[in-house]
Amino acid sequence: MVEPAPFQQWLAAQASTVDPFDHIREASEAHRQQHGAACTVYPTSRAPLWGVIAGAIRPNRILEIGTGLGHSALWLAYGAPEADVTTIEADPVHAALARANVRKAGYADRIEIVNARAIDFLADCDEQVDIIFCDCDVDEYGDYPTHVMRLLRVGGLLITANLFAGWYTPGMPGLDAAVAYRDRVLADPRLLSTFLGANAISLRTP
């Protein structure tokens, strides 16, 4: 294995030091070891960046798909102090742990955790949102773009993680759905998209 360069080591240490929710990121990693092989709580390393971006566009409504234990939802709410965050989590154990983390961090009034499969929630939702952060298992991704385009306001941002999940876990279920999602997002003329690592950032244009 190649040793990280000194600046990378410094950045990693610094990121933990300045993250007010770092204990939840660490708890997420520990939780996955205990919960078993099917657990997909992998907190994004980009949560602070999503928080900064959210703050810059001053959203009122943020929708997150894939709560995990609440680390990225807290960063979105922290970065955008005028926003309410709704975050969808299919696993009841994760939803309960996330609720406890959010309450303890003092954000229970601004972060709502919904225990549901994302596709069911999206199908019932008709509220316009300013930001969608999509970070769940990819097997349902193929059905998301229609809902995303319906719910995301013009000028809003779609951030999508896990778009190259097959690179890390070849043969995992749902990779076709991730590819279909990626192709649709890239081909949609209403989305101005770029990639940051395995994440797509897409601006909703008219």
Ligand SMILES: C[S@@+](CC[C@H](N)C(=O)[O-])C[C@H]1O[C@@H](n2cnc3c(N)ncnc32)[C@H](O)[C@@H]1O
């Ligand atoms: C990568 S983790 C989310 C990490 C979180 N966004 C963070 O950075 O702290 C993915 C989460 O999505 C949940 N999940 C997977 N498929 C889902 C689905 N179809 N609907 C809702 N949640 C789902 C998993 O149980 C897991 O907790």
Ligand SMILES: [Zn+2]
């Ligand atoms: Zn778990």
